[in-house]
Amino acid sequence: MGERDPKTTEGSNTDLVGLYSQMRRVRTFEERVGELFVRGLSAGSMLHLSIGEESAAVGVCAAMKDGDTFTTHHRGHGIFLARGADPERMMAEIAGKQTGYCHGKGGSMHIADMGLGHLGANAIVGGGIPAVVGAALVAQQRKTGAVSVAFFGDGAMQQGILYESMNMAALWNLPAVFVCINNQYGMGTRIDQATRATALHERAIAFGLNGETVDGLDVIAVRDAAQRIVDAARGGTPGFLAIDCYRFFGHARKDKSPYRDADEEEEGRRKDPVAFARAALVEAGHDEAELDAIDAAAVAEMDATIDFADRSEEPPLSSMFRDVFAVGEPEPEPLADRIDRVLARD
Amino acid sequence: MAQMTYRDALKKALHDAMSEDEDVFVIGEEVGRYGGAYGVTKGLIDEFGPERLRDTPISEPAIVGTAVGAAMAGMRPVAELMYVDFIGMTMDQLCNQAAKIRYMFGGQIGVPMVLRTQGGTGRSAGAQHSQSLEAWVMHTPGLRLVMPGTVYDAYHLLRQALRQPDPVVFIEHKALYAMSEEVDLDVPPPDWGKAVVRRSGADLVIVTYSRQVHHALQAAEALAGQGVEATVIDLRTLNPLDFETIRQAVEPIGRVMVVSEGPLTAGVAAELSARITEECFDFLHDPVIRVAGEDVPISVSVALEAASVPSADLVAETARKMLA
Ligand SMILES: Cc1ncc(C[n+]2csc(CCOP(=O)(O)OP(=O)(O)O)c2C)c(N)n1
Ligand SMILES: [Mg+2]
Numbered sequence: 066m067g068e069r070d071p072k073t074t075e076g077s078n079t080d081l082v083g084l085y086s087q088m089r090r091v092r093t094f095e096e097r098v099g100e101l102f103v104r105g106l107s108a109g110s111m112l113h114l115s116i117g118e119e120s121a122a123v124g125v126c127a128a129m130k131d132g133d134t135f136t137t138h139h140r141g142h143g144i145f146l147a148r149g150a151d152p153e154r155m156m157a158e159i160a161g162k163q164t165g166y167c168h169g170k171g172g173s174m175h176i177a178d179m180g181l182g183h184l185g186a187n188a189i190v191g192g193g194i195p196a197v198v199g200a201a202l203v204a205q206q207r208k209t210g211a212v213s214v215a216f217f218g219d220g221a222m223q224q225g226i227l228y229e230s231m232n233m234a235a236l237w238n239l240p241a242v243f244v245c246i247n248n249q250y251g252m253g254t255r256i257d258q259a260t261r262a263t264a265l266h267e268r269a270i271a272f273g274l275n276g277e278t279v280d281g282l283d284v285i286a287v288r289d290a291a292q293r294i295v296d297a298a299r300g301g302t303p304g305f306l307a308i309d310c311y312r313f314f315g316h317a318r319k320d321k322s323p324y325r326d327a328d329e330e331e332e333g334r335r336k337d338p339v340a341f342a343r344a345a346l347v348e349a350g351h352d353e354a355e356l357d358a359i360d361a362a363a364v365a366e367m368d369a370t371i372d373f374a375d376r377s378e379e380p381p382l383s384s385m386f387r388d389v390f391a392v393g394e395p396e397p398e399p400l401a402d403r404i405d406r407v408l409a410r411d
Numbered sequence: 412m413a414q415m416t417y418r419d420a421l422k423k424a425l426h427d428a429m430s431e432d433e434d435v436f437v438i439g440e441e442v443g444r445y446g447g448a449y450g451v452t453k454g455l456i457d458e459f460g461p462e463r464l465r466d467t468p469i470s471e472p473a474i475v476g477t478a479v480g481a482a483m484a485g486m487r488p489v490a491e492l493m494y495v496d497f498i499g500m501t502m503d504q505l506c507n508q509a510a511k512i513r514y515m516f517g518g519q520i521g522v523p524m525v526l527r528t529q530g531g532t533g534r535s536a537g538a539q540h541s542q543s544l545e546a547w548v549m550h551t552p553g554l555r556l557v558m559p560g561t562v563y564d565a566y567h568l569l570r571q572a573l574r575q576p577d578p579v580v581f582i583e584h585k586a587l588y589a590m591s592e593e594v595d596l597d598v599p600p601p602d603w604g605k606a607v608v609r610r611s612g613a614d615l616v617i618v619t620y621s622r623q624v625h626h627a628l629q630a631a632e633a634l635a636g637q638g639v640e641a642t643v644i645d646l647r648t649l650n651p652l653d654f655e656t657i658r659q660a661v662e663p664i665g666r667v668m669v670v671s672e673g674p675l676t677a678g679v680a681a682e683l684s685a686r687i688t689e690e691c692f693d694f695l696h697d698p699v700i701r702v703a704g705e706d707v708p709i710s711v712s713v714a715l716e717a718a719s720v721p722s723a724d725l726v727a728e729t730a731r732k733m734l735a
Contacts (some may be wrong), residue, residue: 108711109535120597161535161712172537186523188539189497190469223468251444259468324444379714383435397706400675401725407698408732 082351084127084284085342086329086359088119088179091143092339093363094152097371098142098159098173102318107377108161110318111188112173117313120338121246122147123213125306134182134200136193137173140246142184144216146382148181156370161400162377170388190251191217191224192350195241198230201241201303210299212298219307220251223259228272234303241303242271242295246281248312249333253324269305269343281310282336283345311336353411412595418588421451421527423596424569425489429459432487434464435573435667439474439491443579449494449529449588466673468649471497475504475526482523482524483512487573495530495544495582502547509578510553525572526580531672532709532720533586541709542715543673547578549649549682554580556649560624562592564647567600575603584622602723607634610689612640615730616684618662619670620646621723627670639734649679654686661687665696666733672720675703 094326095114101107115122122143129135129148137144142159146152150166158165159173184200187193193215200213217385221227222245234241245265249256257263266276273296279290287308294304311333315322322330343356386396415423422672428435437443437452438461443464446453456464467474471492492498513521519728532541534712548556557572557579559565565583572579601607609624610631625644631641642660646653661667667687671680671721680701687699704720 108713111534111536112542169715170710172535175537175539175711178606187538193646211734215670220469223470226471252441254441255467321501380712382718384557384712385705387720390588400702404700404729404732406527407700
């Protein structure tokens, strides 16, 4: 795993250029999220960067089609971008602004866009997994041909709801895919401190799903594994894919990872899917200038997101009462109005 | 007297309880090596070891259920839920198991566990990490419910909770961890289940708990400058509920505001308001006024988050309207 020669594999170099460029966009976006926080422009510090995990987002999304749906965990910026999100609206959401995808209500951990099939990021570990079973059930009954993909971290592997969900997906032959981005840590807990069953895909196989583990160093390998799993799911055999990678930085913006030693981090950060793809492209004959241009385009695109977020307005206070229920339904009465009404009685 | 934070008072309470009683242990996510998501258990593992600061996988129902079993088997677990918002996942273990075991089994056994968690707004943490869910707990017979608002109470209420024969849900407020106060922990605490009158004034009674105690006290200061004197009651424990302290304050004054960060409808303030109305009806000049969270989820937007829960300004403004 991981040590493939890009020149001799089925993923063409053109594909790799595309995948590299997507991964670079993801990385640059995440770097800008870090900057947004440092500059005090983000809404809070609960921002989880997917740096080091770009191949998971980009590789799996490359195997998905228009009309497919997905949910993500709290570290889902890269996945959403790779499914076509507008990075400016994403950054505005992360800043809690009106121009964001959820008008500042959701933020980084609860971002969504139904137009792109994003049924929602989730701040509850494992919380978004069963919705994929529901979406897959509808796809099956309505014969839409869509698959639904749940993205989650290794931490969610110890949540019971994952097993209830996989079991039902297998029982009913649903077009559902479960993708575990195994960055080795759930906050400060290393995967082997959370479970003895570290061959994660075996659990899925036990429930009757297809199951594989792939090294996230090589985005082509991730894409190919994802293609197998996603295609089989589209045909009625749900699947599970674990992608091994390393969480380059702390859990959220304030975590400096004191529970990992420097050697381990250095070793972990050597598993860099973006650098690996770039090296593969160079080896395959792409010149540095071409790749630099891709990087520069990502920088220009993502720099603009901070300005956009910063320039955007806060949501109006009246929006607080909107969307508790459907448009057209009565909104909750503001507290101050109720108090005035009650006190005006006599 | 010593200067201490709410966080350190909680840590000291755990430390002292664990030193005195071998049966006390902590179980939860990141409670050991990491020291707790909000740092409450930081360093305790060095003194008490990984068995008594037991790090778990991310498996909330099993964490709470394990604490239930350990309590039944004779120990005194402190289960930690990183956010009260995750209580929904554990509701069966908490409400169908822990809360009902003594009763269903005809009094044969109790479940002397503490579920420590934290809630409330203040970090732009959004709809799934900012809630005030105490009403869910208060609604369930068989559960004690503690919500400390001061550093002194953080220490003593946790110590007292760890001596209870029944399950106690102990909800801290995330915005209070860094709050530092001058405290003398050697002063003996009020009896378990007693409210405390934090301030006395003849014009209005404000009944509240947890972080809103501070908003109420700030509001009372502001009002005092304008000639309005408020009594502020800090309930400290919602179950047991010290209604006598409320009654004694309310009857001579006849004007009451109840303040709670949780959503208004069917919330703690609603229960308190109903009880005061029933029991003190003849003494009331005005309806009991509830100042509570708006009936909406909490937003990530800093502005929306702040506007969706009571502030000191809102408490003061409401008091002025009541006395106008
Ligand atoms: C139900 C639940 N429990 C605990 C948490 C607190 N928490 C947030 S992220 C996290 C670690 C998750 O690890 P993993 O699933 O591996 O995702 P990663 O952060 O590594 O991407 C924890 C414990 C939570 N948000 N939800
Ligand atoms: Mg992880």
